[in-house]
Amino acid sequence: MTVHKGRGFACINYPIGMNLGGDPSQALVHSTPDGKFMVSLSSIDLGQGMKSVTRQIAAETLGVPVSDVYVDTADSDTGPHCMGSFASRGTHRVGNAVIRAATEARKALLEAAAEELEVNASDLDTDGQGNIHVKGAPSRTITVADTAIAAQFKQGRTLSGRGIFLIPPSDVDPDTGEMTPVSCFAHAALVVDLEVDDETGEVTVREINSAYEVGRALNPRLVEQQLIGGAWMGVSHALYETTEPYYPDRSHAPTDFNAYLMPGPGEVVDHNIAVLERPAEDAPFGGKGPGEMCANPVLPAIANAVYNAVGVRCDTLPITPEKVLRRLIANGGARPQGVR
Amino acid sequence: MSSVEFRKDLFNDERDDNLQEIGKPTRRQDILGHVTGRSPYYDDHLFDGLLHMRCVRSPHHHARIRSIDTGMAERMPGVIRVVLARDVPNNLNTLLSLINFGKDEEKLIQDTKVAYIGEPVAAIIAETDRQARDACAAVKVDYEVLNHVLDPEEALSSDAPVVNEIYPNNTFDYHDLYDHQKLRFGDVEKGFAEADHIVEGEYQMSPIEQAPIETCGAIAAPETNDRYVCYTSTQALFFSLGTTAKLLNMASSRLHFIGGTVGGGFGGKVDSIVEPLSVLGAVLTGRPVKFMWDRTEEMQVGAPRGAERWRIKDGVARDGRILARAFTGFFDAGAYTRLSSYAIIKCSAHLPGPYTIPNVASNVFCVFTNRTPATAMRGFGITGVDFAIECHMDKVAETVGLNPIELRILNAYRDGDMKPHRRLAKNTALIECCQVAAQKSGWSIGADATRQSSLLGGGGARAEIPETVTDSAGRIGERRRAPVPTAPGEGAASKGHVRAGTQGIPIVAAAPQDEDMVIDPARTGYRGPSSTPTRIPDAAMTPDHSLQPAAAAAAPPPASRPGPVAPPSSSQYQQAKPPPPAAQMAPEPPAAQPPAVPQQPASQPYKPEKPFSRGVNRPGVSRFLSGSRRR
Numbered sequence: 001m002t003v004h005k006g007r008g009f010a011c012i013n014y015p016i017g018m019n020l021g022g023d024p025s026q027a028l029v030h031s032t033p034d035g036k037f038m039v040s041l042s043s044i045d046l047g048q049g050m051k052s053v054t055r056q057i058a059a060e061t062l063g064v065p066v067s068d069v070y071v072d073t074a075d076s077d078t079g080p081h082c083m084g085s086f087a088s089r090g091t092h093r094v095g096n097a098v099i100r101a102a103t104e105a106r107k108a109l110l111e112a113a114a115e116e117l118e119v120n121a122s123d124l125d126t127d128g129q130g131n132i133h134v135k136g137a138p139s140r141t142i143t144v145a146d147t148a149i150a151a152q153f154k155q156g157r158t159l160s161g162r163g164i165f166l167i168p169p170s171d172v173d174p175d176t177g178e179m180t181p182v183s184c185f186a187h188a189a190l191v192v193d194l195e196v197d198d199e200t201g202e203v204t205v206r207e208i209n210s211a212y213e214v215g216r217a218l219n220p221r222l223v224e225q226q227l228i229g230g231a232w233m234g235v236s237h238a239l240y241e242t243t244e245p246y247y248p249d250r251s252h253a254p255t256d257f258n259a260y261l262m263p264g265p266g267e268v269v270d271h272n273i274a275v276l277e278r279p280a281e282d283a284p285f286g287g288k289g290p291g292e293m294c295a296n297p298v299l300p301a302i303a304n305a306v307y308n309a310v311g312v313r314c315d316t317l318p319i320t321p322e323k324v325l326r327r328l329i330a331n332g333g334a335r336p337q338g339v340r
Numbered sequence: 341m342s343s344v345e346f347r348k349d350l351f352n353d354e355r356d357d358n359l360q361e362i363g364k365p366t367r368r369q370d371i372l373g374h375v376t377g378r379s380p381y382y383d384d385h386l387f388d389g390l391l392h393m394r395c396v397r398s399p400h401h402h403a404r405i406r407s408i409d410t411g412m413a414e415r416m417p418g419v420i421r422v423v424l425a426r427d428v429p430n431n432l433n434t435l436l437s438l439i440n441f442g443k444d445e446e447k448l449i450q451d452t453k454v455a456y457i458g459e460p461v462a463a464i465i466a467e468t469d470r471q472a473r474d475a476c477a478a479v480k481v482d483y484e485v486l487n488h489v490l491d492p493e494e495a496l497s498s499d500a501p502v503v504n505e506i507y508p509n510n511t512f513d514y515h516d517l518y519d520h521q522k523l524r525f526g527d528v529e530k531g532f533a534e535a536d537h538i539v540e541g542e543y544q545m546s547p548i549e550q551a552p553i554e555t556c557g558a559i560a561a562p563e564t565n566d567r568y569v570c571y572t573s574t575q576a577l578f579f580s581l582g583t584t585a586k587l588l589n590m591a592s593s594r595l596h597f598i599g600g601t602v603g604g605g606f607g608g609k610v611d612s613i614v615e616p617l618s619v620l621g622a623v624l625t626g627r628p629v630k631f632m633w634d635r636t637e638e639m640q641v642g643a644p645r646g647a648e649r650w651r652i653k654d655g656v657a658r659d660g661r662i663l664a665r666a667f668t669g670f671f672d673a674g675a676y677t678r679l680s681s682y683a684i685i686k687c688s689a690h691l692p693g694p695y696t697i698p699n700v701a702s703n704v705f706c707v708f709t710n711r712t713p714a715t716a717m718r719g720f721g722i723t724g725v726d727f728a729i730e731c732h733m734d735k736v737a738e739t740v741g742l743n744p745i746e747l748r749i750l751n752a753y754r755d756g757d758m759k760p761h762r763r764l765a766k767n768t769a770l771i772e773c774c775q776v777a778a779q780k781s782g783w784s785i786g787a788d789a790t791r792q793s794s795l796l797g798g799g800g801a802r803a804e805i806p807e808t809v810t811d812s813a814g815r816i817g818e819r820r821r822a823p824v825p826t827a828p829g830e831g832a833a834s835k836g837h838v839r840a841g842t843q844g845i846p847i848v849a850a851a852p853q854d855e856d857m858v859i860d861p862a863r864t865g866y867r868g869p870s871s872t873p874t875r876i877p878d879a880a881m882t883p884d885h886s887l888q889p890a891a892a893a894a895a896p897p898p899a900s901r902p903g904p905v906a907p908p909s910s911s912q913y914q915q916a917k918p919p920p921p922a923a924q925m926a927p928e929p930p931a932a933q934p935p936a937v938p939q940q941p942a943s944q945p946y947k948p949e950k951p952f953s954r955g956v957n958r959p960g961v962s963r964f965l966s967g968s969r970r971r
Contacts, residue, residue, distance in 0.1 A: 007783070009744050010730035011774050013694035013753075014722060019686035021847055022439050042577045045370070046605040052368040059361040061859060066361045071369060074577050074600025084576020086610050086716055087686075096849075100857035107856045128360035163857060169439070170847040172685055174515035175810045176838055177523030177702075178762040180847040181689035189748075189773035191781035211776035213769040216355065216865065217346060221365040224344045233718065242546035243644050243712075248490040248672075250401070250457070250711060255636040260549060271342040274776045278351040278769045282849060285362045285865045286355065296719050300730030304744070307734065315731060317545040340783055 001199035006309025007340040010301035011189035014293030015182035016283070018087045022169030025089070026080035027097040029058060029105040031159035035130075035148030037062055037105065039071045042079030043094045048291050049222040050090050054098050056218060057284050061102035062109070063126025064144055080164075088289035091218065092183065095284030096165035104161030112151035112159060113142050184280035186288040187213035190231075192301040196309040198334040201321035203306060205235050205269045208298070213276040215288035223275060226291045231271050234298020236262045239319055311335030350772055356865040370601070379601050381554060382571040387561055387628035391420055393621045394472040394631075396462040396479045397641065398454035401488035401710040402501060405452055408462060409480040416478055418471030421625050423463040425451030428620065429589035434677050435611065438582050443513075445506035446676040446713075448587050448616055454483070455503050455675035456712050458641035465621050465629055492649065492670040492707035498820050503675055503708040509820050512673070512681040512706035519705065519814050522828070523667075523688045524838070525760035526699035526806040528655070529829060531664020535655030539736050542651045543728035547644040547672075550717050554603025556611075556642055557632030560618040568619050569596045575609040583612040584619050595619065607716035611643055611678060646680055646714025647672040648724035651827070652732045655699075660740045660747050665692045667702035668827045669725065674713035681706045683721030689761045690722055693729040694770045695751040696802055700760040701828035703814065745778050746789040755869065756799030762843050764803060767869070768794040795870065808838040 017023065028040040039058045045051045051071045059066040073079055082094060107121070113132040114121035117140055125135050132147060134140040151157040170180040190210035196203050208231055217223040240261035245252045254260035263269075279286020299317065307313050311334060312327040328334060348357060357363065373379035410422045425431055425447060432444040450461050462479055466472035487501045494500055495510040502508050511519035532538060558572040574580040577597050585592040602609065614631045621629030633642060648671055655664035669687065673680035684704045692700045719726075737744040749771050757765045771794045778785045811832030818824055825831035852858050 007781075008734070009748075009777070009783070010726075010733075011694065011748050011770055011777070012722075012726050012730065013690075013768075013770060014719070015686065015690060019682070019689055019721075042600075044575050044577060044600055044602055044605070046575060046602045046609075047374075049368060051370055052366060055369055056361045056364070056366055060359055061863070063360070066364075066366050074598065076577055076581055076595070076597040079577075081578050082576075084574075084579050084610060085605065086575055086607060087720065099859050100852055103859045104854065104856045161857070162854075164850075164853070166850045168847055168850055171844075172515070172521070172688075173844070174517045175522060175524065175812075175836070176762070176808060176842075177521065177525075177688050177760070178844055179685070179689055180763055181686065181761060183849070184767055185694075187694070187769045187773045189745075189770070189777040191777050191783055193781075209777060209781035211347075211773040211780065213773050216363065218362050219366055220344075220346060220363065222368075227344070228342060230718075237548055237723070241548050241551075243549050243639055244547050244647070247544075247546035247647050248492075248709070248711075250490060253640055255639050257551075257635070260551070260639060262551070272780055273342070273344045274780055275344065275346045276350050276769060276772055276776065277346070277348070277355060278767060278772075279355050279866050280767050281866060281868070285359065287362075292718050292720075293722075296723050296726045297730065299723065299727045300734075303727070303731050304734045313731075313735075315541060315543045315728075317727065 001197065002334065003195045003197050004309040004334055004336050006194055006196060006305040008192045008301045008303065008305025008308055010297040010304060012293065012297045013185045013187050014088065014296065016088045016184050016186060016288045017092050017167065017182045018083065018089050019181045020170045020172070020179065021167035023083040023089055023093060024164055024166035025082040025093040025097045027094065027101040027163040028080055029101040029161045031105065031148045033149065033152060035145035036068045036070065037064065039069060039098060040079050041071065041073040041082060041094060042076055043073055043082040043090060044085040045073065046085050048090065048226065049219065050085060050094070052222060053091055053218050054094055057095050057098045058102045060285065061099050062106050063128055065128065065130055068130060088292040091287055091289045092283050093165050095287065097163040099163065099284055100165065101161040101163030104163070105159055108157060108159045108161070109144065109147060112155055112157050113147040115155060116142050116147060116150050183282050184215065184288055186215065186290060186293050188293060188297050190297045190301055192298065192305045194302065194305045194309065196306055196324065198310060198328055201325035201328065203239055203302070203319060203324065205302065208269055208271040210271065211274045211276055212290060212294060213278055214290040215280045215283050216277045216286035217275055218285060218287040223290050224273070227273050227294050228271060230291065230294025231298050232263065232268060234295035235269055235302065237295060238299045238302040238317065242318055308337045308340060311337055347776060353870045354867045356867060359865050362865065381601055381603055382559060382573050382599060383557060383632065385559060385571045387559065389627050390559070391465050391467060391621065391625060391627050391629045392469040392472045393463050393465050393617060393629050394469065394476050395460040396464070396476045396481065398457060398459040398461060400454060400483055400485055401457055401490070402486040403454050403483035404486060405450065405454065405461060406482040406484055410462060413464060413475040413478040416471065416475040418467035419464060419475045420467065421465040423449065423465065423620065423624060425449045427624060428587060430587055433583065433587055435583065435679060436682055437586070438579060442677050442681050443506050445504055456710055458712060459675070463617060465625055488710035490709050490711060492672045492705070492709055495707050495709050496819055496826070498822070503710055507708055509817055510708045512677060513816050517815065519816050519819055520703045521684050521688050523691055523700065523702040523760055524808050524810050525701070527809040528664040528666045528699045528701045531699035532655040535663050536658040537656045537739050539654045539656055539732070539739050540652065541732050541735055542649070543731060544649045545647060545724045545727060547647050547714065548717065549639050549644050550606035550608030552604030552606060552608060555633040555635060555638040556609055556614050557630065558614040558618040559628060559630045560622040561628035562622055562626055563596065567594045567596055568622050569598065570615055570619055572597060572599045572615050573602050573609055574599050574612065574615060575602065575605040579610060580612040580615040584616040587616040588620060588623065606718045607645070607720055608642055611715050641712060643674070643678055643713045643715035645717035646674065650725055650728035652728055654732065654736055656736050656740060658740065660742045660750050662695065662697045662736065662751050664699035665697050666828050667691055667704070669702065669704040671704065671706050672711070672714060673706050673708055674711045675708060676713040677706070678713045678715040679720070680714050686721040687725055690725065691760060693726065694753050696753045696757040697751065698806060703826060703828045705826065743785060745774050745783065745785050749774050749789045749792050754794050754796070754798030757802045758805055762805055763846055765798065770794065805841050805843055807840040810836040810838055
């Protein structure tokens with residue numbers, strides 16, 4: 001029995017948003033009586049951090065601290081329409097809608113402050129700490145809270161905004177496939193180091209080194225969580241998971257997590273990530289969705305590394321010990337392809 | 341140990357990094373509830389008199405329903421109502437009818453023919469889940485078992501059983517014209533003829549479960565204002581609301597959907613099955629009804645990421661440039677369309693992967709088979725073909741004897757290149773990702789590959805749309821009469837040509853309706869591409885045995901340009917250690933301090949702040965709503 005080391009590479013790009021457009025999302029922003037801001041959506045937070053990212057986008061756009069912004073979402077009576085959280089559309093589509101809504105609310109905020117300070121709204125700026133001041137004259141200032149109170153209880157203004165973002169549907173040419181898909185692309189490349197046991201056929205992934213280009217990391221911790229979790233899912237897809245182990249035969253179908261295999265905590269692979277940020281023009285602050293794409297390069301990189309280790313091309317997923325062993329036997333044993 | 345570094349040095353002149361809140365590692369608004377187990381999910385909403393729904397499911401791959409006898413089930417203890425197909429007001433739908441894509445073809449509850457193991461033929465509503473399960477077991481269904489087909493290519497043959505009668509050819513109809521989606525760019529046959537090597541491969545992935553910890557489910561209840569409230573695990577609130585309104589033939593304004601905190605989705609919670617069934621239960625019984633999948637249903641009845649089979653044929657020049665690439669793809673949709681048809685369009689736009697190849701063709705089929713319908717999952721429409729493409733790239737590298745990373749950089753798409761769906765590439769960064777990944781892993785690549793940049797060498801001849809060979813093979817129904825090859829261009833009687841440069845009008849985002857909604861460009865942090873891509877006509881596509889495209893050779897980057905990754909020496913590569921976790925992450929701002937935890941001292945046992953109230957009876961609120969399990 002020998003354990004063979006292998007190294008594999010793969011790189012990918014990934015389309016952001018519903019491919020053919022036609023997928024609007026809306027947002028409403030309004031001030032509470034004391035100058036905190038509510039963002040009303042009907043988008044779903046799957047755990048990916050939808051609420052957190054839209055909150056940061058709203059705070060940045062309004063020019064107020066993130067602690068003064070709350071996101072209320074997913075009640076069809078209060079939240080305006082959103083197509084949903086899928087197709088890497090959340091950050092892009094909903095984020096853009098929130099920017100528009102928060103921009104309109106900011107305009108109302110600055111106009112109300114201008115009336116209090118007796119200046120032009122165009123001469124005002126926010127400091128991001130809850131204050132509004134005259135550009136170049138930081139002592140002429142009013143808090144966002146005082147502005148909101150004045151606007152709603154003295155001036156009779158609402159500090160609110162509406163936003164929608166839609167890429168209209170694109171046709172597809174039946175003969176050439178010409179179309180206008182999505183809007184921007186995220187990118188990734190990664191190197192997998194693994195070991196293959198030629199007696200058991202078992203593959204153990206040892207290390208991943210990767211580069212992911214995400215436009216802009218709107219929240220670096222959420223990006224980190226997505227990339228670590230996504231690579232875990234990629235390893236799981238490559239080596240373990242299927243509801244039909246002998247596809248297209250439907251036998252041996254797992255019905256619970258005893259038979260449906262996934263890596264456990266002890267099998268989480270060390271993963272060194274570099275995040276690149278090339279902002280996309282039409283994305284909110286340049287940010288693309290990192291969540292969906294990050295599992296994709298892991299699958300082929302593992303298959304390529306298995307070939308490098310033992311000379312077995314496993315073009316059928318998942319790469320189970322049974323498949324590796326059968327191919328090893330057919331090849332007359334392991335044929336390592338050389339150190340990379 | 342894992343580590344994360346943010347390479348702020350790359351593309352830094354395209355960004356303003358001095359934003360107030362964007363780019364900060366702000367703690368989630370809802371994380372405290374998640375980690376302390378207090379965030380309310382749909383199933384944490386308690387209702388007095390809650391009923392439970394379970395489905396009677398087909399044990400056969402394919403069978404005609406002769407009769408359904410529910411007599412014994414109706415008399416079982418606790419059974420309130422048996423639901424059959426005739427109880428569904430508008431019992432035919434397809435998910436994407438909400439965007440006018442595809443024909444209505446799937447029943448919420450079947451009454452004539454089942455097409456996969458697990459297809460529902462009846463539902464039982466009972467006082468308890470146990471009683472509903474027992475009654476399901478007592479429903480007698482007389483089936484006439486039919487031949488079935490499980491392999492997508494067998495399903496295309498003329499003698500294959502018809503899986504889905506709305507699509508009698510076992511394929512989704514594209515554009516009322518073909519039984520597959522075509523992509524044609526240039527002439528792949530010409531590219532194969534010019535190539536030094538032909539590299540072919542076949543790749544297959546099996547179905548994969550989304551595996552959320554929280555299975556799909558919903559609770560619906562009548563409200564006192566002639567509306568129905570529905571707490572749901574959906575990933576797409578208005579998708580589920582619209583689908584429910586359609587199937588139940590009910591004004592959408594009578595539905596009040598609440599969701600938003602979901603125990604994992606990964607694509608499997610878009611299908612909107614549990615919402616219409618639970619609301620239908622509430623309509624039929626006048627009581628709150630919960631329909632929640634158990635783990636077996638989640639894994640075998642809930643739609644998985646579907647299987648895909650791909651064949652790739654490449655024509656490759658001796659130096660590693662790919663001159664032509666043809667794809668034949670089969671998406672195994674299972675018995676009904678769900679979202680597979682749309683994934684194929686997304687996939688076709690993605691081909692041939694992130695590479696610039698002058699001749700590309702593909703035929704992708706959405707095939708119906710007698711298995712659980714497939715649906716969305718993380719990476720939908722892309723994961724399977726990316727597996728195929730990237731395994732294939734390694735085969736090409738081996739064939740021409742190139743370092744696999746250098747092969748990718750040689751063929752990588754760059755700013756200004758034309759993609760086969762006839763739109764220009766912009767904002768590309770594949771080359772930089774390859775360079776950084778190589779650097780981090782200590783896998784050395786040549787100096788030429790290290791010098792390349794996504795900003796340079798694109799455009800010019802690479803931006804041009806070639807004359808394109810088309811064909812009309814695979815018209816709807818043709819394949820059922822006589823075998824037709826599935827690969828692009830093969831066996832086509834009538835060939836056509838689309839003139840070079842033919843391009844329609846790109847779609848752009850709808851403009852903001854009011855100028856007050858337009859953010860000041862100075863506040864977006866976006867600085868635009870740092871240079872217009874260099875465009876050198878023709879030269880870029882002529883054979884060039886160096887890795888460097890002609891354009892890059894003609895216009896070397898000025899020293900000030902931050903585009904290509906500055907490589908350390910190769911000895912530094914080997915010893916480069918990843919930085920400590922989050923070393924380069926911006927420091928946590930004061931605004932992101934964790935909120936004070938309003939908790940009781942840990943030494944005391946948990947006790948609710950106030951006792952649960954029962955029987956809330958406010959106008960407009962369901963009289964069954966009796967508080968939340970956890971606060």
